[in-house]
Amino acid sequence: MLLEINNLDVRYGRNHAVKAMNLNVDDNEIVAVLGANGAGKSSLLKALHGLVPVHAGSIVFSGDDLTMKSSAERVDSRLALVPEGRQILVSMTVHENLLLGGYRRQGSTLLDDIESIYERFPNLGERKDSQASVLSGGEQQMLAIGRALVARPRLIMLDEPSLGLSPILVDQLFELIKNLRGEGISILLVEQNIKKALEVATRGCVMELGSVVLEGASDSLAKDSGLVHAYLGTQN
Ligand SMILES: Nc1ncnc2c1ncn2[C@@H]1O[C@H](COP(=O)(O)OP(=O)(O)O)[C@@H](O)[C@H]1O
Ligand SMILES: [Mg+2]
Incomplete structure (x- = not known):
């Protein structure tokens, strides 16, 4: 198993954001974590990345x-984590943002990897010396993902990557x-776009108030969409 989450608890004072959560992600899997606002999805990813205490x-x-x-x-x-709201540094250039993604790496292979990001996302290559503030929302999401890729991850956690993107860009993202x-x-995908998330994912779970209330293969969850909607409110 690539990632094993065992009985994970995250608390902010008396606010219990993640409650004894168990979840695994295997090699070559996309696992979707669904749930309404406040369910604890971002807290889960932040705890996995060491940004809030366990x-x-x-x-x-x-291992x-x-x-x-x-x-x-x-x-x-x-x-690697691509955080909610992208969190790129808008006053720095595209290239500097990508260099930051490789801050734990050294040597020329980092620059080769950044070149490959520009090949993957030509819009970023064209704007590599521009301030990240000039990028569109879709390009900023690509930059946030590019910055994560520069660390050569085995698993990327994406926190609501489709939020605020136009339908065409959402399709490109998926x-x-x-x-x-x-x-x-491997990918741990937090999304509120249930339909798209379950189309790409192998498995999924639904969180409510910090707990997993539903989990299974994505096709069975997609068939169970009435139940999924019940936990997600009216957005989808
Ligand atoms: N820094 C924080 N301090 C206190 N409470 C927080 C903090 N971040 C999130 N919470 C609370 O934790 C719960 C889960 O939030 P969050 O993980 O952001 O959910 P989601 O990403 O599913 O919308 C919510 O009740 C939220 O108000
Ligand atoms: Mg969130």
Whole structure:
């Protein structure tokens, strides 16, 4: 198993955001985490990336216990996060943002990898010396994903990547997610676009108030959409 999440608990004071969560992601899998606003999805990903403390439970990635490790060490283990809202540095150039994604790496292979990001996303290549603030929303999402790829991840966690994108860009994004899997990268995908997420995912789960209330193969979850909608409110 690539990622094992065992009884994971995240608390903010008395607010219990993630409750004894268990979830696994295997090599070559896309696992969707669905749920309404406030369900605990971002808290889960932040805990997996060491950005909020783990109150209880453990996180094992490629056989290493990461529970107490820093974010930087998790990047070294090749676990990457594309955070909610993209979080790119808009006053820096596209190229500088990509260099930051490789801050734990050294040498010329980093620049080769950045070149391959420009080949994958030609719009970024054309604007590599421009401030990231000039990028469209879709390009900013590509930059956020490119920055994660520069760390050569085995697993990428994406937090609501389709939020705010036009339908055409949403389709391109999900195409990219499928391609990444084809390249051997596993994906933990937090989404509110249930339909699209379950189309690309192998398995999925639904969170409500910090707990997994539904999980299974994505085709069976998609058939169960009445139930899924019940947990997600009216957005979809
Ligand atoms: N930094 C924080 N401090 C206190 N409470 C927080 C913080 N971040 C999130 N929460 C709370 O934790 C719960 C889960 O939030 P979050 O993980 O952002 O959910 P989601 O990503 O599913 O919308 C919510 O009740 C939210 O208000
Ligand atoms: Mg969130």
